[in-house]
Amino acid sequence: METGELTQGTMATQDADMPSLAAPVKRRIRIVRRKINGQTDWRFWSQVFWTGICLWIGWEFWRFVNFYETGAVGTPPGRPAGAEAFLPISGLLGIKDWIVNGVLNHIHPAATIVLGLALVSSVVLKKSFCGWVCPIGFISEAVGTAGQKIHRWKGRLPKALDWPLRSVKYLLLAFFVWAIILQMSPSALAAFIQSPYNKVADIKMMKFFTEMDSESLWILGSLVVLGFAVSGFWCRFLCPHAALPGLVSFLSQFKITRTVRACIDCNKCNVACPAHIPVMQLARVRSDECNSCMACVDVCPSSEALNLSLPKNRARVSRLGALVAVTGIFVAGIGIAQLTGHWQTSITSEEYSQRIPHINDAIYFHNRGAVEE
Numbered sequence: 001m002e003t004g005e006l007t008q009g010t011m012a013t014q015d016a017d018m019p020s021l022a023a024p025v026k027r028r029i030r031i032v033r034r035k036i037n038g039q040t041d042w043r044f045w046s047q048v049f050w051t052g053i054c055l056w057i058g059w060e061f062w063r064f065v066n067f068y069e070t071g072a073v074g075t076p077p078g079r080p081a082g083a084e085a086f087l088p089i090s091g092l093l094g095i096k097d098w099i100v101n102g103v104l105n106h107i108h109p110a111a112t113i114v115l116g117l118a119l120v121s122s123v124v125l126k127k128s129f130c131g132w133v134c135p136i137g138f139i140s141e142a143v144g145t146a147g148q149k150i151h152r153w154k155g156r157l158p159k160a161l162d163w164p165l166r167s168v169k170y171l172l173l174a175f176f177v178w179a180i181i182l183q184m185s186p187s188a189l190a191a192f193i194q195s196p197y198n199k200v201a202d203i204k205m206m207k208f209f210t211e212m213d214s215e216s217l218w219i220l221g222s223l224v225v226l227g228f229a230v231s232g233f234w235c236r237f238l239c240p241h242a243a244l245p246g247l248v249s250f251l252s253q254f255k256i257t258r259t260v261r262a263c264i265d266c267n268k269c270n271v272a273c274p275a276h277i278p279v280m281q282l283a284r285v286r287s288d289e290c291n292s293c294m295a296c297v298d299v300c301p302s303s304e305a306l307n308l309s310l311p312k313n314r315a316r317v318s319r320l321g322a323l324v325a326v327t328g329i330f331v332a333g334i335g336i337a338q339l340t341g342h343w344q345t346s347i348t349s350e351e352y353s354q355r356i357p358h359i360n361d362a363i364y365f366h367n368r369g370a371v372e373e
Contacts, residue, residue, distance in 0.1 A: 042323040043131065043293060047138040054135045057082040062210065065203055068356035079352075081344050083202050084111035088241045090201055091115030092180050093193060100186050105193050106346035108202070113343065115244075117333040121326055122245040125308075125317070126252045130235060130242050131291025132326045137235050137242075141274065143224060144231030155231030156276050165237040166289075173243040196363045199347060200355055207359070231274060236289065246288035253310050254317060256285035256296060262304035269296035269306060279306070294319055 061083040067076045084090065087108055094112030097105045104112060118129040130137045148155055157165065184192070192198055208216060226233040235242050256279060269279040275289035279296045292308060300306045309316040317325070337343040358364070 040319075042319040046132045046323050046327065047135070047141075050133045051135040051138050053082070054085070056080075057085075058206075061202070061206060065206060065356060068353050069359075071357070076349055076352075079345070081110040082114075083206070084108045084345075085114040086205050087111040087201055088115055089176060089180070090198065092176060093189065093198075096181055096184070097189055097193060100189065104342050107193050107199060108345060109337070109342050110344075113333060113337045117330050118241075118245050119248050120333070121329045122248040123251050124329065125254050125292045125322055125325055126249045127242070127245045127288070127291040128322065128326045129245050129291075131293045132322065133330060134241075136239070137232075137291075140227055140232050140235050143227040144233075144274075147228030148231065150228070153229075155229065157230060162276075168237050169240050169243040170247075172238070172240040173247075176240060196355070197366050199351075200359060200364055203356065203359055204364070236275070249288060249290070250286065254292075254308060254315075256290060256292075256294075257307055257309045257311070257313055258283055258285075259305050259307075259313060262302050264302055264305070266301060268299040268301065272296055272299040284311070292322060294322070 057080045060077060060080045063077045064079045066072075088111070090108040090111040091114060094105050094108060095115065097103075098112065118133075121129045121133070144155055147153075156162070180189075197204075212220070223234055223238075230236075258279065260283065263280065265280060267280055270277075270281075272295045273279055274293060274295060275287065275291070277285055277287045277290060277296075279285060294308055297306045297308065307313055307316045308322065334343065355364070
């Protein structure tokens, strides 16, 4: 008995003194992977990718402008033509010029290309530019999501307010269509495109953000606060760039399609839809607010009830398929524009060196292109 106890005690002591033979625990370095129902959220990563591209473009464009503003010597940084993506009005001007004259205007060609690709993607997969590519849409979603976590409110206005406010972006679009497409004569269009103001419109846009006055700060601050309170406030109510793809998206044959016999009427799709579309009450989602985010498909407990597809559930599109389609449209379109010489502006470095240092002169103020050089 005592021997047994001694033996056990000795063994315990020996075990304590012996080095551990267990394999060392390795810390795994995990890459953050945002997933929905166990599948990669390809839309989120698409938005991150394009937002990153836009941030890089913004930095490179600032370096380009700063080079001429500071009077630096040497080889100037390259001007990223992608900065023109934030000039939708120039894009609309370019589309009319393309239609009237049969050629792509060479002052801001990338603005026209990007707007055209946004419309093409809307014909293919509803308003997918807004939901998969646009960095402003991504930021608007993030602000709205943060707001909902703070105030625990759905961020949805009553229909009596929602419908009139949604018309604002279409009224803004109607004004631009009236002023540019209907009112501008070919000669006036050419004069504006070649005007000093239009030639530096991209720089003026950058200055709005880099040299904000108190009024600009109040405007942006108000939009952020409203975005916290009402999810997607800017995109849903004010953005004319979202209005045109929304109208064009009615032509898309790929829509969220509900199979009635497979639907269990759980209402989860209605709750999940960021655009507040009553998906459960529809056979096909034709709304101009649908951006093919597929949030309704993700939460649906019935695998056959909701799909992004052609009529009668033909040619169903997965999130990965939507990513490939939307990204392919933009990468292919921009690549073709670059290869054919329709991406970069024709404004030379010498002309920029003369214009940028005098960007605040009256000649560069917006006056419908009527200011004489």
